[in-house]
Amino acid sequence: MKNTPLNDKHLALGARMAEFAGYNMPISYSNIKDEHHCVRTNVGVFDVSHMGEFIVKGKEALDLIQLVTSNDASKIEIGQAQYSCLPNTDGGIVDDLLVYRLAEDNCAEGERAYMLVVNASNIEKDWNWISKHNSFDTRLINISDQTALLAVQGPKADEVLQKLTDIDLSELAYYTFTKGTMAGIDNVLISATGYTGSGGFELYVDIKNAEVLWDAVFEAGKAYDIQPIGLGARDTLRLEMGYCLYGNDITDETSPIEAGLGWITKTKKGEFNSRDIFIKQREEGVDRKLVGFKVEDRRVPRHGYGIEDLEGNAIGEVTSGTQSPTLDVPIGLGYVQKEFAAPGTEIAVVAGKKRLKAVVQRPPFVEKS
Amino acid sequence: MEFPENLKYTEEHEWVRLEGDNIAYVGITDFAQSELGELVYIEVETVGETLEQGDEFGTVEAVKTTSELYMPVSGTVLEFNSKLDDSEGDDPTLVNSSPYGDGWIVKIELSHPDELEDLMDAEAYQASIA
Numbered sequence A: 001m002k003n004t005p006l007n008d009k010h011l012a013l014g015a016r017m018a019e020f021a022g023y024n025m026p027i028s029y030s031n032i033k034d035e036h037h038c039v040r041t042n043v044g045v046f047d048v049s050h051m052g053e054f055i056v057k058g059k060e061a062l063d064l065i066q067l068v069t070s071n072d073a074s075k076i077e078i079g080q081a082q083y084s085c086l087p088n089t090d091g092g093i094v095d096d097l098l099v100y101r102l103a104e105d106n107c108a109e110g111e112r113a114y115m116l117v118v119n120a121s122n123i124e125k126d127w128n129w130i131s132k133h134n135s136f137d138t139r140l141i142n143i144s145d146q147t148a149l150l151a152v153q154g155p156k157a158d159e160v161l162q163k164l165t166d167i168d169l170s171e172l173a174y175y176t177f178t179k180g181t182m183a184g185i186d187n188v189l190i191s192a193t194g195y196t197g198s199g200g201f202e203l204y205v206d207i208k209n210a211e212v213l214w215d216a217v218f219e220a221g222k223a224y225d226i227q228p229i230g231l232g233a234r235d236t237l238r239l240e241m242g243y244c245l246y247g248n249d250i251t252d253e254t255s256p257i258e259a260g261l262g263w264i265t266k267t268k269k270g271e272f273n274s275r276d277i278f279i280k281q282r283e284e285g286v287d288r289k290l291v292g293f294k295v296e297d298r299r300v301p302r303h304g305y306g307i308e309d310l311e312g313n314a315i316g317e318v319t320s321g322t323q324s325p326t327l328d329v330p331i332g333l334g335y336v337q338k339e340f341a342a343p344g345t346e347i348a349v350v351a352g353k354k355r356l357k358a359v360v361q362r363p364p365f366v367e368k369s
Numbered sequence B: 001m002e003f004p005e006n007l008k009y010t011e012e013h014e015w016v017r018l019e020g021d022n023i024a025y026v027g028i029t030d031f032a033q034s035e036l037g038e039l040v041y042i043e044v045e046t047v048g049e050t051l052e053q054g055d056e057f058g059t060v061e062a063v064k065t066t067s068e069l070y071m072p073v074s075g076t077v078l079e080f081n082s083k084l085d086d087s088e089g090d091d092p093t094l095v096n097s098s099p100y101g102d103g104w105i106v107k108i109e110l111s112h113p114d115e116l117e118d119l120m121d122a123e124a125y126q127a128s129i130a
Helices: A007-012 A032-041 A062-070 A120-132 A159-162 A207-224 A229-243 A275-284 B031-035 B113-117 B122-129
Strands: A017-018 A022-026 A044-047 A052-058 A081-087 A094-103 A110-120 A139-142 A146-155 A175-183 A185-191 A202-208 A288-295 A306-307 A313-326 A327-339 A346-351 A354-361 B014-019 B023-028 B040-044 B056-060 B066-070 B075-080 B106-110
Touching: A017 A044, A022 A229, A032 A044, A032 A229, A044 A229, A052 A062, A052 A120, A062 A120, A062 A139, A081 A120, A094 A120, A110 A120, A120 A139, A146 A159, A146 A207, A146 B106, A159 A202, A159 A207, A175 B056, A185 A207, A202 A207, A229 A313, A229 A327, A288 A313, A288 A346, A306 A327, A313 A346, A327 A346, A327 A354, B014 B113, B023 B031, B106 B113
Parallel strands: none
Antiparallel strands: A017 A022, A044 A146, A052 A110, A052 A139, A081 A094, A094 A110, A146 A202, A175 A185, A185 A202, A288 A327, A288 A354, A306 A313, A306 A346, A313 A327, A346 A354, B014 B023, B023 B106, B040 B056, B056 B066, B075 B106
16 A cells, blocks of 8 residues: 555544545545535645656657547646546446646647546556557656646635736636745646635645645644545545546446536547537437436435335436535435436435435536636 | 453454443444545434344444445344534534443344343454455
């Protein structure tokens, strides 16, 4: 099991640690609910250094990215990021990822540079998958082990981080980024992205500076009662937004069209893996769809629970579920047959011997800020 | 983490406290509540039922996970701790803050009090989770 460069910080804070995707990760520092509310109303810091980062650099970098990802990477300008996925060749998903188009100051004439940010659990799989498709004039560099990632999320994140940099963070629109000096550290990639729906930034930094940046962020956030946030609250926060989690809601077996990720599946951009399958799914429709639902019971839906119609016929399966700390009701995501996908449809979640009444609802469950 | 000497413990991380000859209180251990994290709901729908040792008598929901509750010994479920029933405006997190006190979950009448002898004492339980 690997440690992140911030492991000593987590231990000193008394975090409850557990293995996640091969990494020893903080699950919670105080408790999940308090950490969740802290991000929704204030500001919190996540160590998500387990995430993987690949640099794609070369004259044909865009061609490789266009072939392996589903979104249209030709639309990304320098300083922009894009949510996308890596389809496999059977209509499923190898991983979901962010594609950053980097500045070209270190590039030779005609070269482009991108950074792909992938899920920790899929680093090796993605690396092999992308490498296999790399018949282009382009290089792939895995910088995961040299890169730390801090997510500073919440409505007060701008104010806290602004104290640490001369870059005007209010100028940084959602899904854009810049590289600059923060807390005296050069070359911090400051990205206006996140996985919480509460605004904020993700900071990519060389591992040797991770602790310095962590300490500086907490020092700057003192007046705001900034708190460290674990993976437990990361899951409840993303689920309230209906954001997919790879391995639960999207897998090698699910198509982006089924998962409601049609908006990142640009079949008109040209050839890419599984394009023909997705065109066909668009034209003919898919048999099942990923939906959100609210449970009208106190029991909580969990990954793997069955979903039935009101007559008791099996119609699908829960892929993620939790007690929403904001709404204080149980919520979930799951695949259902397309006839049951319309918001307002009544379904039943099977929790052991019990059937929990639930109603299909289009996420987000909580308004995004 | 505390494991009172006067309780008996199970591998499913429940405790039993005998009161008199055949009445007992049942709850989950400090270790169990700490592993589960903050509880959001406890469901016990078996009050009045006579169950065998190992039968499921309820469910606890934490934010992150669901866990079943099993009868540590055979018996009749007499009462569900109403302080934990949040439909009554009370609080399941009492199990987190006071797992051996106000956070007891059910009161039972034992069918076979000698089954208690199969359970672990505090020392054995502590060794089992170490």
